[in-house]
Amino acid sequence: xxxxxxxxxxxxxxxxxxxxxxxxxxxxxxxxxxxxxxxxxxxxxxxxxxxxxxxxxxxxxxxxxxxxxxxxxxxxxxxxxxxxxxxxxxxxxxxxxxxxxxxxxxxxxxxxxxxxxxxxxxxxxxxxxxxxxxxxxxxxxxxxxxxxxxxxxxxxxxxxxxxxxxxxxxxxxxxxxxxxxxxxxxxxxxxxxxxxxxxxxxxxxxxxxxxxxxxxxxxxxxxxxxxxxxxxxxxxxx
Numbered sequence: 001x002x003x004x005x006x007x008x009x010x011x012x013x014x015x016x017x018x019x020x021x022x023x024x025x026x027x028x029x030x031x032x033x034x035x036x037x038x039x040x041x042x043x044x045x046x047x048x049x050x051x052x053x054x055x056x057x058x059x060x061x062x063x064x065x066x067x068x069x070x071x072x073x074x075x076x077x078x079x080x081x082x083x084x085x086x087x088x089x090x091x092x093x094x095x096x097x098x099x100x101x102x103x104x105x106x107x108x109x110x111x112x113x114x115x116x117x118x119x120x121x122x123x124x125x126x127x128x129x130x131x132x133x134x135x136x137x138x139x140x141x142x143x144x145x146x147x148x149x150x151x152x153x154x155x156x157x158x159x160x161x162x163x164x165x166x167x168x169x170x171x172x173x174x175x176x177x178x179x180x181x182x183x184x185x186x187x188x189x190x191x192x193x194x195x196x197x198x199x200x201x202x203x204x205x206x207x208x209x210x211x212x213x214x215x216x217x218x219x220x221x222x223x224x225x226x227x228x229x230x231x232x233x234x235x236x237x238x
Contacts, residue, residue: 048086056221057153058086060230061191063219068232070149070189071095074105078139078147078183080130080176081154082111085120091151092122110143131175136182150180151191166195166227173231174203181210186238196227207233 048056065071071094079088088111092098095107098121109123112135117125124142128135140146154176155169173192180190190211194200200216207214212235222228 053086053089054084055086058090059221060153060219061087061090061151063221064191064217064230064232065090065094067217067219068189068215068234070191070232070234072107073101074107075148076108076143076145076185077110077149077151078143079109079111079123080150080152080179081113082125083113083115083117085111085117085123085125087111087151087153088120088123088125091149092120097122108143110139110147112139130179136179139183146185147183147188148185149189149191150176150184151189152176153193155193155195162227169193169195170200170203174206177203177206177210177233180236184236184238186236188236190231190233190236192231193228194231196229200231203231207231211236 045056048054048058053059061071071077071091073094073096075095077091077095079091082088088109091107091109093100095109096104097107097109099106109120111117111120111123111125112128112130113125114127114129116127119125126138126142128138130139152173154172173194176192177190180188184190190207194203194216204214204216211233214231214233216229216231218229222230
């Protein structure tokens with residue numbers, strides 16, 4: 001049960017945001033209570049609700065695009081592991097997939113995931129495991145050609161062991177990188193979530209063989225206590 005502390009404002013005192021406190025309910029672990037309290041007080045969670053995004057992660061790709069400008073009108077975008085759809089929502093607006101920006105090129109957004117995803121206006125969503133042998137061919141057929149951007153906010157299921165989770169997500173990122181090599185147009189961009197932990201150096205070496213520029217970024221929307229960061233590889237050599 002959540003409660004918001006209240007108090008009277010007296011003259012001369014400035015108003016301030018009130019923090020939501022969460023009581024530990026019977027049967028709920030302390031870690032779950034902490035997570036719930038963090039969610040309730042997270043400004044990005046509140047912004048996502050206000051602005052209609054399906055999760056706070058939408059602001060991570062927004063902030064990355066503000067810096068690197070890869071979601072341009074007319075771009076063809078593939079979102080790997082797109083559930084719940086926040087990144088697709090951002091991409092639809094940025095690449096003008098709905099044709100709402102008069103005089104601008106109309107882009108394409110293709111989201112794929114191993115689970116069903118609620119429809120998103122302006123995006124084409126498919127149930128597909130991108131690790132399947134013919135996944136790259138299917139994606140190119142659906143898009144009518146190659147992509148300008150391949151992006152991934154995927155994370156492997158948590159095991160509770162930090163190093164194991166790090167290795168799992170790095171293996172996932174490396175597989176996504178190889179997938180991008182097959183579907184990206186020359187000059188394209190690859191964006192993926194990684195976890196700091198030591199093994200990311202191998203991914204860096206791999207990407208530098210295929211892209212002119214490779215950067216590691218932690219956008220403001222990424223929680224400071226999280227080991228996640230994002231790799232942004234631009235100018236694919238083909």
